[in-house]
Amino acid sequence: RHFVSAGAVDFLLTIDLHWAKELLRTGRLQPVPIHFEHTSVRRVKLYFELTRGELNVNGLAREIAELEVRARRSCCALSRSCCLPWRPPTPPPPNLLRLWVGAVRGLSRRGAKPYVAVKARGVVLSTATGTLLG
Secondary structure (H helix, E strand, O other), rough: OOOOEEEEEEEEEEEEOOOHHHHHHHOOOOOOEEEEEEEEEEEEOOOOOOEEOEEEEHHHHHHHHHHHHHHHHHHHHHHHHHHOOOOOOOOOOOOOOOOOOOOOOOOOOOOOOOOOEEEEOOOEEEEEOOOOOO
């Protein structure tokens, strides 16, 4: 028995044919954008079973993970070129921002209430409204 089965699976998709023009012009095949407009699955059956004390869904996930690890180990054992290069961990971004306003132009003396606003990492900080000096 299969873990999952379906009576019918229907797709409505569109393909942009501009890639064919590029293929004829350059002779190189480019990635083709495919837009899935609608997906319909009917009469789906899932078979949950308990085998050797383990639910088949958990067993399937464990087997897939074991196969991925085994493939990665054998790849690295055969050739070092396929392994990802080791990179030292990147330091966290600093948590200190020093801001100095050296000069301001265009403020009139009457009714001016200068302030500074900074937005960093989605946080907005602003100073209280001040007064003009000098």
